[in-house]
Amino acid sequence: MDQFWISSAIEYQPNPALNIQGGDNKRFFTRDNKIYGINNQNQAWRYDIQTKDFETITTLTKNTDNITDIKNNKLLVTKRQVANKEVVELLLVK
Numbered sequence: 001m002d003q004f005w006i007s008s009a010i011e012y013q014p015n016p017a018l019n020i021q022g023g024d025n026k027r028f029f030t031r032d033n034k035i036y037g038i039n040n041q042n043q044a045w046r047y048d049i050q051t052k053d054f055e056t057i058t059t060l061t062k063n064t065d066n067i068t069d070i071k072n073n074k075l076l077v078t079k080r081q082v083a084n085k086e087v088v089e090l091l092l093v094k
Contacts, residue, residue, distance in 0.1 A: 004035070006049070017054050021045055027066040036067050044075060 004018040021039045028037030035047045036057075044057040044067060060077065069076040 004047075015047075017052060018047055021047075021054075029067065029069075031070060036070060038064065038067060044077075 004015045004021070005012040006015045018035070021037060026038045026040075028035055030036070030049075033049045035049065036044070038044055038060065042060045042062055042064060044060055046055050046057055047053070057075070061079070063080045063082075065078045065080050067075055067077050
């Protein structure tokens, strides 16, 4: 997702302030007239729809998939954990 569109009086218009802020397979959400998301550089960002202010909040780790919620300036995020299982065969010989 590379573009965000805002509803105007006549038609939807692209929002140039948010160009390249959409991350590949990263979600976004809205709360209190603000859009929150993560870009491909793993930066969490906030855009105020009314004031048109854009702000980078923080940089997240690479295994962060998306922002789920925000409360009192604390982010709730979904992280991806990968586990490797290895099988070892042990032979005991007398």
